[in-house]
Amino acid sequence: MTLQIRFDNSYARLPDRFYARLAPTPVAAPGLVALNEGLARDLGLDPAALKTPEGLAMLSGNALPEGAEPLAQAYAGHQFGGWNPQLGDGRAILLGEVRASDGKRYDIQLKGAGPTPFSRRGDGRAWLGPVLREYIVSEAMHALGVPTTRALAAVTTGEEVFRETALPGAVLARVASSHIRVGTFQFFAARQDTEALRLLAEHVIARHYPQAEGPLGLIRAAVTAQARLVAHWMSLGFIHGVMNTDNAHVGGETIDYGPCAFMDDYHPSRVFSSIDQYGRYAYANQPQIAVWNMAQLASCLLPLIAEDRNAAIEAASEAVDAFAPAYEGAYLARFRAKLGLATEAEGDAELIEGLLARMAALGVDFTRAFRGLAEGTAAAEFPDPSAWESWAADWRARLALEGRTEADARAAALQVNPAVIPRNHRIEQAINAAVAGDYAPFLRLNRALATPFALAPENRDLAAAPAPEEAVRRTFCGT
Numbered sequence: 138m139t140l141q142i143r144f145d146n147s148y149a150r151l152p153d154r155f156y157a158r159l160a161p162t163p164v165a166a167p168g169l170v171a172l173n174e175g176l177a178r179d180l181g182l183d184p185a186a187l188k189t190p191e192g193l194a195m196l197s198g199n200a201l202p203e204g205a206e207p208l209a210q211a212y213a214g215h216q217f218g219g220w221n222p223q224l225g226d227g228r229a230i231l232l233g234e235v236r237a238s239d240g241k242r243y244d245i246q247l248k249g250a251g252p253t254p255f256s257r258r259g260d261g262r263a264w265l266g267p268v269l270r271e272y273i274v275s276e277a278m279h280a281l282g283v284p285t286t287r288a289l290a291a292v293t294t295g296e297e298v299f300r301e302t303a304l305p306g307a308v309l310a311r312v313a314s315s316h317i318r319v320g321t322f323q324f325f326a327a328r329q330d331t332e333a334l335r336l337l338a339e340h341v342i343a344r345h346y347p348q349a350e351g352p353l354g355l356i357r358a359a360v361t362a363q364a365r366l367v368a369h370w371m372s373l374g375f376i377h378g379v380m381n382t383d384n385a386h387v388g389g390e391t392i393d394y395g396p397c398a399f400m401d402d403y404h405p406s407r408v409f410s411s412i413d414q415y416g417r418y419a420y421a422n423q424p425q426i427a428v429w430n431m432a433q434l435a436s437c438l439l440p441l442i443a444e445d446r447n448a449a450i451e452a453a454s455e456a457v458d459a460f461a462p463a464y465e466g467a468y469l470a471r472f473r474a475k476l477g478l479a480t481e482a483e484g485d486a487e488l489i490e491g492l493l494a495r496m497a498a499l500g501v502d503f504t505r506a507f508r509g510l511a512e513g514t515a516a517a518e519f520p521d522p523s524a525w526e527s528w529a530a531d532w533r534a535r536l537a538l539e540g541r542t543e544a545d546a547r548a549a550a551l552q553v554n555p556a557v558i559p560r561n562h563r564i565e566q567a568i569n570a571a572v573a574g575d576y577a578p579f580l581r582l583n584r585a586l587a588t589p590f591a592l593a594p595e596n597r598d599l600a601a602a603p604a605p606e607e608a609v610r611r612t613f614c615g616t
């Protein structure tokens with residue numbers, strides 16, 4: 138069985154200054170941990186062929202399939218607000234692009250594939266922990282309906298990676314509608330390379346927003362996509378953790394699963410990332426940060442908008458200002474659905490806030506409270522059930538307003554409030570077991586997360602909140 142991939146590499150046709158061409162660095166002994174067979178088939182790849190030594194060689198970077206044009210992309214970025222003119226793929230190599238069964242173009246990238254000219258002080262490698270974490274969370278996000286990069290495969294390298302200690306090395310084969318970030322635009326803007334900006338903008342429009350007209354159309358489309366994305370995150374209690382501009386995808390996908398986390402007990406100021414000392418990327422700050430990132434994108438495109446700088450700024454600002462109403466609308470729509478509401482009414486924002494404020498005051502589990510609303514068991518999630526009951530009275534009054542029965546509302550809410558999310562303590566348990574050679578918890582968690590709105594009875598434990606001693610409060614980039 139030979140591995141056939143029909144590459145069509147549009148990024149590699151952009152000028153040389155967009156990337157560095159280089160092949161992955163081979164590894165000692167590739168071992169398959171997980172292959173996403175459904176995704177492989179969607180991409181026109183034969184899962185059986187991917188499992189052969191030839192397939193494994195490709196997934197680990199040991200051999201290049203025909204038609205691959207491997208490269209590391211150049212980009213810059215603001216990290217925690219501080220400017221870095223040169224980041225780039227320091228440990229990821231794009232093999233090429235394929236067209237999937239949906240007719241769209243997808244990148245196949247190997248993360249942890251060895252050093253590149255953009256590695257700075259890093260080793261170009263990844264260890265098993267973050268590879269499994271990204272596999273679990275990105276596939277869970279996909280199953281939840283959130284735009285995201287995907288995981289095609291996780292492969293161990295048979296080599297050690299040194300962080301604070303020696304850890305098993307691994308490579309993640311990642312799939313994305315592109316890997317173009319706000320930071321990609323910033324890279325060229327910082328170099329005043331207007332020609333590259335024009336080419337990049339055309340490339341992004343063709344790839345992500347074919348309806349968009351010109352640079353302003355691109356900004357508007359990216360702003361809308363980002364507003365919807367962040368509203369979706371908020372509705373699931375998801376905290377990205379490193380919303381740097383180099384991790385802001387221009388097509389509106391969730392990218393870069395470093396110290397991200399789904400909240401257990403709800404609080405708007407919740408932060409998990411060990412490096413986020415000041416809570417810049419706290420749960421409730423995410424919409425503001427997304428606007429800031431979009432403003433950076435807009436500022437890069439100014440030279441393409443109008444000759445007159447003031448006119449360009451005015452038009453770009455107006456495009457970025459569309460974030461707030463787009464976000465508000467998407468946020469309210471998501472949370473109305475979580476409450477099982479079918480219509481819009483004055484006071485809905487207050488109703489939603491009323492529930493969240495009670496949850497925050499009592500440390501109620503975010504996912505379980507909303508699932509409980511759908512299952513009729515929410516009161517039990519509140520240490521003081523009267524807090525739920527007082528809110529539920531308002532909720533029932535609101536349901537009466539649209540003539541909906543509670544049973545109907547709950548049935549609708551069941552479709553959007555997940556029973557199971559990738560909880561931090563479960564991810565950590567899966568990683569610890571995998572490092573000790575047992576992949577069963579990782580595989581089980583993945584399987585349960587593939588159908589987050591329907592919990593099999595044998596997976597009940599995965600829907601439970603962590604016991605106090607199990608709760609994980611800090612997450613690490615842990616590259």
Ligand code: AMP
Pocket residue numbers: 224225226227228229255256257258259260261262263379383384393395614616
């Ligand atoms: P991240 O925090 O994962 O978004 O990465 C920020 C930057 O650091 C990117 O340019 C990465 O390619 C680079 N980077 C992260 N880990 C490594 C590593 N182990 N070796 C080389 N570069 C890395």
Ligand code: MG
Pocket residue numbers: 383384393
């Ligand atoms: Mg990154």
